[in-house]
Amino acid sequence: MNNKEWKPHKLDELGSVGRGKSRHRPRNAAHLYGGPYPFFQTGDIKAAGFHLTEFTQTYSEDGLAQSKLWEPGTLCITIAANIAENAILGVKGCFPDSVVGFIPDPKKADVRFVKYYLDTLKLQMQSISRGTTQDNLSVDKLLSFDFNTPTLKTQQRIADILATYDELIENSQRRIKILESMARGLYREWFVHFRFPGHEGHPRVASALGEIPEGWSVVKFGDLYNTGSGGTPSRARPEYFMEGSIAWVKSQELLDGFVLSTEERITERAILESSAKVFPANTVLVALYGATIGKLAILSQAAATNQACCAVLSKLNSYGREFAYLTLLVNREKIIGMRLGAAQQNISQVLLRNFECLKPQDELVHRFSKVTAPFFDGILTLQRQIENIRRTRDLLLPRLLSGQIEVEAT
Incomplete structure (x- = not known):
């Protein structure tokens, strides 16, 4: 690959750029929320990995009417509160004006490549966004940065290499969620619904928190x-x-x-x-x-x-x-x-x-801890694996995105 193929482009030269919408005032009006449309906020994007699928709020039909539904594959970039955090939409969703959406031109850019390149610019973007009251990255500032890009095929090849690591990370994260769900489900079964081993032999008695098993x-x-x-x-x-x-x-x-x-x-x-x-x-x-x-x-x-x-x-x-x-x-x-x-x-x-x-009775809690400790230990092991994978990817990322490591476009 010839490094001369790499040319600087502004983000809006690689695709379309637009801010999210949340025009209704007051923004916390109850009728806007609780519907079927995911509403992604800056905290959700910061907490996401490669793909953005988890959300803490949803819009109703009224909420959607004053916002916009973005398609999967949109790169979401935070410009307020959490600066320059980013993730690619994995599902249709809305987001506020503190988030910018980037949709790549399929003839010019691979959204994964742009995401990875943005990661290398994060510290610079955060540095120029520091304010006296609240950090803010304006759209104009975002569009002032150069994205040094090779041919589309080379972008795709680089993105394929880096995405392999993110797929491993996401797989480990899914396994963590399963272990978390198992531990949480067992707790609820034993200590909320009182269906613990041997519960049949424990009659219920009155308490300040309602009926509870005898001996608790x-x-x-x-x-x-x-x-x-x-x-x-x-x-x-x-x-x-x-x-x-x-x-x-x-x-x-x-x-x-x-x-x-x-x-x-x-x-x-x-x-x-x-x-x-x-x-x-x-x-x-x-x-x-x-x-x-x-x-x-x-x-x-x-x-x-x-x-x-x-x-x-x-x-x-x-x-x-x-x-x-x-x-x-x-x-x-x-x-x-x-x-x-x-x-x-x-x-x-x-x-x-x-x-x-x-x-509960001490013996039951001790038994619960013995059953669930392997879940917690498994989560710790997976988190350490994720950290190691992320470290390896982050060592590769700047070298691939600067052309120091040459790749062959396929």
């Missing part, structure tokens, strides 16, 4: 678990961060899975001289406030956290990570509904400890 009790979450939070070492003290060896978890890194690595690390001195503290591996974390409020994570290694993360530590041997994590997951909306604070709407440690929950 209603307790506060704090009777089963201690809670704690960390802190943020002073940014004015570079020795707290430079060459740090201790993983430091922030609330935005809690994404309902294991925390394998962190954006930042802190030093031993930071632990000694600040409110940050180290929690052991397998500690369950809850985001107390912020964009990820209520989200959970499990530490894969000992790590410190900031003050927006609440650590959940077992008081009783039987009540480990599995029961803690799934109790919080299944009751998340209820817990968030109890939140306090008019400004930030935060969950507090006190609220969490006072949350009423069921305490």
Whole structure:
């Protein structure tokens, strides 16, 4: 392949570019939502992998009337809040004006190639988007970037190579979802619907939470678990961060899975001289406030956290990570509904400890943990595989997209 084949193009020279639509005011009007049309928001795009299929909101017919339904294969690019995140629509869907849609000209561009190229520009786009109040990447700024592109066949060949890695990642992610569903389903079967092994021999008795199996009790979450939070070492003290060896978890890194690595690390001195503290591996974390409020994570290694993360530590041997994590997951909306604070709407440690929950018999919880621990271990193994695959792909990506590695168009 001759590098002279590579020529700079603006994004709108490779296809059509348009902003999403969400014109209705107020935007939270109830009649706009709850229908059959997926409504993808910036957070959904940030959380997506290669393809965008998962969503947290839907539009009704009224919602669709003031928006637009985009076709699968559209590249979605965030320009506000989460800057330059992107994913390719896997289903028909709508999105707001904080998202730009790119539809490639089939004679000029492969949407996968454009997506990968955009990944290499993400840091630059985020850098020029920083504002005094809210980060924002205007469409004009987006269209100012050059996309250095080879022939369409070479684009397709490069995209095929990189997409192989993303297919492996998506396959592992599907397996994770299956394991998560199995663990969550078993929890509901045993501790919500009370169809646990031997349930036939347990008559129901009245309680503050309705009828429960005999031998169970209603307790506060704090009777089963201690809670704690960390802190943020002073940014004015570079020795707290430079060459740090201790993983430091922030609330935005809690994404309902294991925390394998962190954006930042802190030093031993930071632990000694600040409110940050180290929690052991397998500690369950809850985001107390912020964009990820209520989200959970499990530490894969000992790590410190900031003050927006609440650590959940077992008081009783039987009540480990599995029961803690799934109790919080299944009751998340209820817990968030109890939140306090008019400004930030935060969950507090006190609220969490006072949350009423069921305490089954210790032997049953121990049995549950033994059954579900392999599910959690399997999720951790798959997450590590994904991290390794992603690392390999990211090493290849800039070299392929700069023409350093030559490929033969087929």
